Amino acid sequence: MLERFTKDARQVVTDTQVQARELGHRRVGTEHLLLALLTGGGAAAETLGRHGLDAADLRARIVRAAEEPLDPEALRAIGIDLDAVRQATEETFGAGALDVPAGAGRPRGVLRGHIPFTPEAKKSLELGLRQAIRLKQKHIAPGHLLLGLLHDESFPSARLLVGAGVDLGELRADITGLLTSKAA
Template identity: 85%
Template sequence: MFERFTEDARRVVKDTQVHARALGHRHIGTEHLLLALLTGGGAAAETLRRHGLDAVDLRARIVRAAEEPLDPEALRAIGIDLDAVRQATEESFGPGALDVPAGESRPGGGPRGHIRFSPEAKKSLELALRQAIRLKQKHIAAGHILLGLLHDETFLSARLLVGAGVDLGELRADITGLLTSKAA
């Protein structure tokens, strides 16, 4: 599949390692792909900035999301009270029993060597290929990766964009228009 990636798209995928490592993360998620798109330059980055996304703000949002890996609102929707679970766990196992061990998510505390892609990040790259096929294009560009990240609104990348005030439908339309105008 990677032989179909343009040079910009390959750079985005490579840059995810740098961003994940700098954030001290042990996996590459959709959030790292989004950050690599935003900081990588090119038309996809310009479009993200035009929609109000800022790299410094996005990094801060990623850090905050990593500090609380469980989504209390999503859990509440299925009948789980995270605060009650935390309280019961700490009563049984001591304070901080559910906390991430020190150094696991701090900058500089990440792994050495190759960092693996999360299942969601892999899925977003597969969706990038599907977007290229849908648009009848032979190569996968950075814009296709962005469309892959936007395809599933449960991906952290999509949730971060919504949290930053980005209208996902408008962003999809802009990126699709950009990709189809370049193909013409």
């Protein structure tokens, strides 16, 4: 599949390793792909910027998401109010009782070598290929990778975009329009 990637798309995939390593993460996720797309320049990055996404803000959102081991929205869906649980715990055990200690969960030292991709990140790359096929295009460009990240709204990348106020449907339409106009 990688042989179909454009030079820019290959660079994005390479840059995900850098992004994960800089954040001290042991796995490359869809959020790292999104950050690599945003910081990589080019049409996909410009489109993300036009939709209000900023690299520093996205990086901060990724850090916050990694520090919060529980997904408040998922818990709410099954009837658990994380804020109520946190409040009750702090009333019993004191302020910050559920906080993760600084540096906990972070690897010690510098990560070396290849950082493995999460199943979601692998799936998003496959979905990027499917988007190129759907658009009848022979190569996979950064825009196709972005469409792959947007395909499944449960991916961390899509949740981060929604959290940043991005309308996923509008972003999909803009990227698709960009890809099809370049092919024409």
